[in-house]
Amino acid sequence: MNKHRYAQLLxxxxxxxxxxxxxxxxxxxxxxxxxxxxxxxxxxxxxxYITEFKEGLGVVFTPPKEETQQIIAHENISPMLLSLANAVAEQEQRLVKLESKEQIK
Structure with missing residues (x-):
């Protein structure tokens, strides 16, 4: 199967x-x-990355400006949201390991 990349936008x-x-x-x-x-x-x-809809092109992704990247890195994240994000990341790592083991068999 093919790998897909999806971006969650907010x-x-x-x-x-x-x-x-x-x-x-x-x-x-x-x-x-x-x-x-x-x-x-x-x-x-x-x-x-910042998203913008441009007529004739669709959604265009542009890297944030230098100062925006620093703000993103230091945004306050609620402990519960951070905990949930960590749990999702750990689950994804477990799934990748399991998929790797299945492909080896």
Missing amino acids: YGKVIYIYETELKKEDLYTVFSPDIYWIDITGQKCEVG
Whole structure:
């Protein structure tokens, strides 16, 4: 199967990138259906990038300016949200390890 990259957007900014073999419509099996995702497979896009819709081009991703990156790195994140993000990251690492073991067999 092919790997896909999806960006989670919030207020026009990429806040999370998820790589998986799931199709976009199946992301709700892992995440809340309220989360807005864009398929960024094959595109240069990282956490913190700013999104903008441009007529004739669609959604365009641009890196944040230097001072914006520093603000993003120091934003206050609630402990509960940070804990949840860590749990999701750990789960993703476990899934990647399991997928690797299955491919070796």
